[in-house]
Amino acid sequence: xxxxxxxxxxxxxxxxxTERLGPTGLALPELRAKYRTISDTRNVASIxxxxxxxxxxxxxxxxxxxxxxxxxxxxxxxxxPIHARFAILMHEAxxxxxxxxxxxxxxxxxxxxxYPAMVPISLYxxxxxxxxxxxxxxxxxxxxxxxxxxxxxxxxxxxxVRDAVGISGWKNFKVLVLATRTPxxxxxxxxxxxxxLALFAALWAMTGAxxxxxxxxxxxxxxxxxxxxxxxxxxxxxxxxAGRDRRVTTHNxxxxxLARLWFxxxxxxxxxxHHVDMGVPWRHLPAFHEELRRAGYVTNEIxxxxxxxxxxxxxxxxxxxx
Numbered sequence: 001x002x003x004x005x006x007x008x009x010x011x012x013x014x015x016x017x018t019e020r021l022g023p024t025g026l027a028l029p030e031l032r033a034k035y036r037t038i039s040d041t042r043n044v045a046s047i048x049x050x051x052x053x054x055x056x057x058x059x060x061x062x063x064x065x066x067x068x069x070x071x072x073x074x075x076x077x078x079x080x081p082i083h084a085r086f087a088i089l090m091h092e093a094x095x096x097x098x099x100x101x102x103x104x105x106x107x108x109x110x111x112x113x114x115y116p117a118m119v120p121i122s123l124y125x126x127x128x129x130x131x132x133x134x135x136x137x138x139x140x141x142x143x144x145x146x147x148x149x150x151x152x153x154x155x156x157x158x159x160x161v162r163d164a165v166g167i168s169g170w171k172n173f174k175v176l177v178l179a180t181r182t183p184x185x186x187x188x189x190x191x192x193x194x195x196x197l198a199l200f201a202a203l204w205a206m207t208g209a210x211x212x213x214x215x216x217x218x219x220x221x222x223x224x225x226x227x228x229x230x231x232x233x234x235x236x237x238x239x240x241x242a243g244r245d246r247r248v249t250t251h252n253x254x255x256x257x258l259a260r261l262w263f264x265x266x267x268x269x270x271x272x273x274h275h276v277d278m279g280v281p282w283r284h285l286p287a288f289h290e291e292l293r294r295a296g297y298v299t300n301e302i303x304x305x306x307x308x309x310x311x312x313x314x315x316x317x318x319x320x321x322x
Contacts (some may be wrong), residue, residue, distance in 0.1 A: 005150055005239030005313055006248050011301035018295045025246065025276040025297055027288070035277070035284045035291075038100050042283065046266070047089065047112060054082045055206065058216045062207040079220035080228050081262050086117040087229070088266045088282070094125040097281040115195035118176060118221065120188045132278050135249035136242035142233060149239030153315040156234075163230055169222030228263040235264075235307050236271045238314050247297070250275045253304045255286075272298065 017023045020031055027035055061075030092098045093109020106121075114121035127141035136143070148155065162168050176192060179185030196218075203212040240249050252272040253259075260269060267282045273289040274280065276297075280288050292298045304310040 003150070003317070005251075006241050007302045011299065012245060012247050013296050013299065015296040020291065021295050021297070024244075025292060025295075027277065027291065031291075032277070032279075035280045035288050037284065038097060038281050039283060040099050040101075043092075043098055047108065050082070050085050050089065051112070054079070054086075055203075057082065058203060058212055059207055061216050062209045062212050065209075076216060076220060077224065079216055080224035081265065083117065083221050083225035084228050084232075084263050085265050086113055087119070087225075088264075088268045090114045090117055090119055090121060090124075091128070091268070092266070092282055094121055094128055095278060097279070111195065115192045116199060118173070118192055118196065120192060123188065132275070134242065135237060135246075135275070136240065142237075145230060145233035146237040146240065149234065149314045150317040151315060152317055156311075156315050159230060160227055163226035164223055166219075166222045166226075168226045168230075173222065231307070231311065232263050232268075234314050235269075235310050238310075246272060246275045247302055251304065251310060252298055252302055253307055253310055256306060259307050 016025060019028075021027055026032060057075045057078050061072045061079075064071035064075070089098065090109060090113040093105055093113055096102055096105050098109055099105040110121050114124070127139075130137070130139035131141055134140070136146070140146075176189050179189035180193070196213075199217060200213040203217065204210050206212070235251060235253055237250055240251065243249055250272045253269060255264070255269045260267075267285040268274070270285040270289040273285050273292060276292060277288065289298065304313070
């Protein structure tokens with residue numbers, strides 16, 4: 001049974017710097033420019049495709065609800081991965097990596113990604129950069145997601161049940177609604193809630209069903225998205241520790257198509273590479289990860305074969321002896 005999820009020092013080879021990578025793993029300037037290239041056109045296609053997929057799933061879900069409830073249930077489940085995609089592209093915009101134009105990056109990232117995902121992107125950007133400056137540092141915004149591992153299976157199950165039944169989601173949504181009570185809070189909450197009302201009206205007009213938004217958008221965000229978000233967060237940093245070497249702060253998991261389809265889309269599963277260089281856009285993370293692997297920085301010894309193996313390790317704390 002595991003007592004820690006941090007790799008032992010003897011499986012963290014001291015291979016940096018190399019002729020291509022600097023002492024922290026950053027690619028040297030000429031190579032770094034290649035990895036940091038942003039593809040505007042392809043990102044437009046990704047965002048348009050995401051919205052088309054979301055609206056199509058909701059349309060089919062409403063159409064099938066009375067005659068084919070199992071199809072409607074499948075559409076509801078499919079909205080979990082849709083929310084994951086909004087969150088990951090919003091994360092890309094928070095890093096200013098969505099478009100080469102910073103103005104377009106923030107405009108699209110705010111109104112077409114963050115606000116539909118109910119995220120105040122300006123606040124998120126500030127806290128998320130604190131996360132990158134020092135994972136597990138004094139300003140770590142997501143410590144509640146990462147601490148307490150490895151733990152007991154029942155502890156993780158309790159958290160996931162709270163997510164699945166909407167307790168965690170309601171806690172987050174209530175904060176957003178209550179923020180409208182103060183002038184400062186209204187500047188953050190009102191634009192987000194306005195976008196949600198616009199979505200409500202648009203989906204009602206599109207489907208003819210007033211319940212399209214609450215059933216397929218809001219409820220899926222309140223429930224299954226919270227589950228996916230927690231599982232992804234554990235897979236990124238659960239049970240790790242502060243350190244200058246990103247291999248002790250961030251997990252590495254071998255990527256499979258089903259995980260990428262379901263909860264780590266847009267290459268976000270190559271998370272160690274993202275933390276070595278947070279300026280690498282999502283399209284280049286697999287190539288940058290391969291660069292780290294060829295250098296010997298990423299090894300099989302620190303790589304989980306799949307996400308289930310990592311979650312099992314996260315639930316493997318020794319049972320206390322009486």
